[in-house]
Amino acid sequence: MKQYDFNEFIERTNTDSIKYDALTENFGRDGLMPLWVADMDFRTPDFILDALRRRCEHPVFGYTFPSSAYYDAIIRWVHDLHGWDIRREWISYIPGIVKGFAFVIDHFTKPGDRIIIQPPVYHPFRLVPEGMQREVITNPLRLVDGVYEMDFEQLESIIDDRCKLLILSNPHNPAGIVWSKETLQRLASICVRHNLMVVSDEIHAEMAFPGFRHYPFPTVSDEAAACSILFTAPSKTFNIAGIVSSYAIVPNDRLRQAFYSFLEAGEFNHGTIFAYEATKAAYTPEGAEWRRQMLAYVWENVAFVEAYLRERLPKVKVYRPQASFLVWLDCRGLGLSHDELIQLFVDRARLALNDGAMFGHEGTGFMRLNVGCPRATLQTALDRLTEVVNGK
Known part of the structure; x- marks a missing residue:
């Protein structure tokens, strides 16, 4: 049985990727870590x-x-x-x-x-x-x-x-x-x-x-x-x-x-x-096996984010998903306005996430995090966020 490597980093810039190459258009600046658009950073499986x-x-x-x-x-x-x-x-x-x-x-x-x-x-x-x-x-x-x-x-x-x-x-x-x-x-x-x-x-x-x-x-x-x-x-x-x-x-x-x-x-x-x-x-059947391994890795990513925030940034709560690679973060405990929350993530932590308000005013105070990426990417992103929150 083939084992797939979901820790591999794939360079996606300059491929006309919305997630990577449209940051300035959507966030007003480049140089951000893209964790927004709902596609994954994993290599499309070889059988496809x-x-x-x-x-x-x-x-x-x-x-x-x-x-x-x-x-x-x-x-x-x-x-x-x-x-x-x-x-x-x-x-x-x-x-x-x-x-x-x-x-x-x-x-x-x-x-x-x-x-x-x-x-x-x-x-x-x-x-x-x-x-x-x-x-x-x-x-x-x-x-x-x-x-x-x-x-x-x-x-x-x-x-x-x-x-x-x-x-x-x-x-x-x-x-x-x-x-x-x-x-x-x-x-x-x-x-x-x-x-x-x-x-x-x-x-x-x-x-x-x-x-x-x-x-x-x-x-x-x-x-x-x-x-x-x-x-x-x-x-x-x-x-x-x-x-x-x-x-x-x-x-x-x-x-x-x-x-x-x-x-x-x-x-x-x-x-x-x-x-x-x-x-x-x-x-x-190859697709079924790839799906099984991919979901196991993504689930571990969800658990990683949850454990990290619980220990180091407890004011941000994880709404644990039952499906998908998108994690709903409850940031209301930070006590920030919508604009202040966007500034925290984008301008200070240099992270591109979907802000919750785009999903309706009911999402105000939340952020949507894409965890369909190598765990090292998540580690870097959460380190950035923790640094700016704890340093404010």
């Missing part, structure tokens, strides 16, 4: 690189289509990982999950309709509908005894006839919550009762840590399957976001026909050669 190289050896890159092998790889992977038996006709390539939000909003809603989100949550959940002249209604998560929960009573109180869609983050970004089956069932029941469609963003679904089970939203009940469109991808798990390998799964005949006919009309369901090849290469 080898598959792409083999395809590049052919001298023609003409029009392509998703072969049976592509569908079979997804069907087998979803079955093995989630115990969910999906059908080929349920699957469609999409050119990115955020673009998928826009397609659903454009096709199933109209300007002025209301769309529900549950902040603190991935910021395109708000930006996309607002940019398309839809009204965003928030149903903030509740933090109860240090645990985030959905507020179902508040959700029912805000739904009216103008509410058409709820965008679900499953697992939840930025807090890394793996929602329980019971929580998702209750959500589905409310949405069906109020004629709400659910778009479930499950891009982190493959990154649930051992001991936590991810439930694809359509699997939790017949009601959930009847009202939902699911988006996912191998991109987070295998660090191939730049290849754009997203796909949709829609079990409901009515929703699928309506949505997939829209995608087909604009050829939005046409993927690239490399998206298909990378997905087939990822969704293999």
Whole structure:
């Protein structure tokens, strides 16, 4: 069995990387340690690189289509990982999950309709509908005894006839919550009762840590399957976001026909050669082993951050994720304003993290830390932060 080296440092500057080469544009300065954008600093696994190289050896890159092998790889992977038996006709390539939000909003809603989100949550959940002249209604998560929960009573109180869609983050970004089956069932029941469609963003679904089970939203009940469109991808798990390998799964005949006919009309369901090849290469037994080793390393990184802060910077608390390589840091104990917190991280510690307020005002006082990197990188980052906090 091959052992993968996640301590390897990969130089990513000057590769047109958003995470590394767009620091000045996003933070107003360069020279920062980038721990923000949700891609990992680990080498894309060799079995994916080898598959792409083999395809590049052919001298023609003409029009392509998703072969049976592509569908079979997804069907087998979803079955093995989630115990969910999906059908080929349920699957469609999409050119990115955020673009998928826009397609659903454009096709199933109209300007002025209301769309529900549950902040603190991935910021395109708000930006996309607002940019398309839809009204965003928030149903903030509740933090109860240090645990985030959905507020179902508040959700029912805000739904009216103008509410058409709820965008679900499953697992939840930025807090890394793996929602329980019971929580998702209750959500589905409310949405069906109020004629709400659910778009479930499950891009982190493959990154649930051992001991936590991810439930694809359509699997939790017949009601959930009847009202939902699911988006996912191998991109987070295998660090191939730049290849754009997203796909949709829609079990409901009515929703699928309506949505997939829209995608087909604009050829939005046409993927690239490399998206298909990378997905087939990822969704293999080799991919399953790489995923296992990667998750074990990331989990150790989470534990490292938690232990480090507990010992040396106890005013910063770790909201331990149940999935993903993103760690939600509660910095409210530092007693700083939003601007002061940004100044502390960016200008003084020279660290580029996503500030919590970008996920909604409910995230004010938090920071999102990307731990998908060598542990030595985390050591350096936490040393910088501790130095400036303890030296102030």
